[in-house]
Amino acid sequence: MNIIMATSLSKIYEHPQSSVSVFSNLNLNIPQGKSLAITGESGRGKTTLLYLLSGLEQASAGEVLIQGQDIQALSEEKLAHFRATYFGFVFQHHFLLNDLNALDNTLLPLRITKSLTKTTLEETKELFEYLKMGHRMNHRPDELSGGEKQRLAIIRALVHKPLVIFADEPTGFLDKENALNIEDLLFDIIKKQNATLILSTHNQKFAQKCDLQYTIDDLEVQ
Numbered sequence: 158m159n160i161i162m163a164t165s166l167s168k169i170y171e172h173p174q175s176s177v178s179v180f181s182n183l184n185l186n187i188p189q190g191k192s193l194a195i196t197g198e199s200g201r202g203k204t205t206l207l208y209l210l211s212g213l214e215q216a217s218a219g220e221v222l223i224q225g226q227d228i229q230a231l232s233e234e235k236l237a238h239f240r241a242t243y244f245g246f247v248f249q250h251h252f253l254l255n256d257l258n259a260l261d262n263t264l265l266p267l268r269i270t271k272s273l274t275k276t277t278l279e280e281t282k283e284l285f286e287y288l289k290m291g292h293r294m295n296h297r298p299d300e301l302s303g304g305e306k307q308r309l310a311i312i313r314a315l316v317h318k319p320l321v322i323f324a325d326e327p328t329g330f331l332d333k334e335n336a337l338n339i340e341d342l343l344f345d346i347i348k349k350q351n352a353t354l355i356l357s358t359h360n361q362k363f364a365q366k367c368d369l370q371y372t373i374d375d376l377e378v379q
């Protein structure tokens with residue numbers, strides 16, 4: 158079964174003085190439980206595509222169905238609920254909250270979905286240990302290194318066991334050992350939870366480890 162079906166997707170960023178056409182007529186079907194790597198040169202639209210597939214940006218044309226649901230037809234409120242429940246995000250910009258310590262940042266998705274329990278708290282702490290972040294749980298994000306913030310963002314994306322994990326360059330800032338750890342963790346999680354992983358990466362080796370690869374090569378700049 159395809160969990161995500163994107164048909165004839167186009168995206169044009171419209172601004173008063175200029176508009177940027179990122180891609181047009183893009184079609185993508187992603188089966189549940191599989192991993193997909195989106196590749197393509199910088200500026201080709203990888204982040205944009207992740208935003209469209211997850212409903213963070215509206216497409217200029219085309220349709221995105223998730224479990225048969227047309228996400229662009231949902232109201233803002235329903236879409237926000239849908240995203241919080243079913244999706245986990247690792248953004249290129251992490252959007253971590255500096256007023257909260259690392260642990261509390263990662264507990265947010267559990268609080269929003271009302272699934273913070275003793276068990277899910279323990280599971281979250283296990284993820285911190287797995288990613289060698291146990292000693293940083295009480296630190297605020299601005300006290301962490303770039304790679305530590307990245308790992309924190311990854312923990313936050315996984316705690317509520319999302320159906321689909323969107324990860325924009327999840328190993329971008331990391332050294333080889335930590336990058337391989339994240340790759341293992343992501344593949345492990347989707348196997349255990351039958352989740353779907355959609356990631357963007359410049360790392361060809363990582364891309365090749367995914368079940369499917371999609372390269373955006375149809376750049377049109379106007």
Ligand SMILES: Nc1ncnc2c1ncn2[C@@H]1O[C@H](COP(=O)(O)OP(=O)(O)OP(=O)(O)O)[C@@H](O)[C@H]1O
Nearest residue numbers: 170177179197198199200201202203204205206249
């Ligand atoms: N809000 C925006 N308004 C106008 N243009 C935008 C906006 N966001 C992105 N773009 C343009 O859309 C194109 C695709 O950007 P995007 O961030 O999706 O690329 P990318 O493939 O993720 O690049 P990178 O590998 O550098 O992260 C770029 O030319 C970018 O300048």
Ligand SMILES: [Mg+2]
Nearest residue numbers: 203204249325
């Ligand atoms: Mg990007």
